[in-house]
Amino acid sequence: MSTERGRLRPLSWFLLRSLALGTGVAAVAYARRWLDVVEVQGRSMAPALLPGEWLLVERRTYAHRPPRVGEIVLAADPRDPSRELIKRVTSVDGRAKMIQLAGDAPDSSTDSRTFGAISVSDVRWRVIARYWPAERIARL
Amino acid sequence: MRNPLRPTRRVHAHCDIPCGVYDPEQARIEAESCYKIIEKYTASSDELLRARCIVVKEERAELTKHHIDVLWHDYFKPEHLEKFPDLHETCWKASKAASKVKQTTDIAAAKELLGLIDRIDEMWKATGGPEKTRLQAVAA
CATH class of the missing domain: 1.20.5 (Single alpha-helices involved in coiled-coils or other helix-helix interfaces)
Incomplete structure (x- = not known):
């Protein structure tokens, strides 16, 4: 037994x-x-995002609605699609389905001022939060 | 050990560095070299000198083209294009003229190239280039 x-x-x-x-x-x-983590390189999003910071990103939202002005998004660099950019949405043309991206630090940013508007369909990932460094943990 | 929370995916808050320093003078100096070299080439019957002229001219013409392209791609912005509708046409022609100077020993092509660079210089100056893109004073 x-x-x-x-x-x-x-x-x-x-x-x-x-x-x-x-x-x-x-x-x-x-x-x-639909969830991933990314590390920031470069200073064009300073002071909101600094190089070396770790972020949580998701790609559910933009399957349902287009990006909105003010959101921080990931997009393929139109000049080198193997590289992903992180920028803020500065304008959305719902009709043409085009959006403009810009860095928060215009003097050290290469963005839509250089490469023009990009297609909404090229933006899939939205930045939700920063989880590192610990003292800068924040929803974005 | 590698931190398991550390993202492997990198996103670029990108800038082309940028040092932000631009000046058509850089292209102008290389193009002047080409001009002078073509003069020397035409005036000389020394085969060795003529051969050296060709080599150096091709090198300088390529540099001219590079400097024009950098201004075109990196310095000029859409608002500059609004101000100067012939901006694209001029840069395009200048790039092509630089290629022609590289390929031939035609002094007229070298002259045309200089004229186009001067036109680019006018646009650079009229868009605040000297104040915005050159160091005004270097602190010791």
Whole structure:
């Protein structure tokens, strides 16, 4: 009896644990489809964002509505699509589906003043929050 | 050990550095070199000198073209284009003229190139280039 119990218990524990682990992995994998973390490089978004800061970004919102003025977004650099830019939306032309991006620090920013407006469909990620450095944790 | 919270994805709060220093004089000096070299080339019967002229002229013409392109891509902004509708046309022609100077020993092409650079210089000056893009005084 006790031997049978002894056998059963490890099995149920094993099942339970793999179920929990599996659920965890699946949840993370699912969340990763629309959540990600990024590191800021460059100073064009100073003082709001500084180089080396870590941000939480999501891409659910823009599947439902276009970006709004004031939001900080990620967009492929029109001049080098392998590079992702982080900029603030400064104007949205809903008709033409074009938006203008700018850095908060215009003197050290290359943005829509140089490369023009970009297509709304090129903007998928929205910046939600900064989670590092700890003393600058903030919703954005 | 690597911090697991650290993002692997980098986003650019980008600027082309920028040092923000621009001056058509840079292109002008290289283009003047080309002009003078073509003069020397035409006047000389020394084959070695003539060969050297060709090599150096191609190098200088390429530099001229580079400096024109940097002004065109990086210095000029859409508001400058509004002020000078011939901005694109002029820069484009200047780039092409630089190519022609590289390919040929035609003094007329070198003259045309200088004229176009002077036109770019006018636009640079009229858009506040000297005050905005050159150091006014260097602190010791």
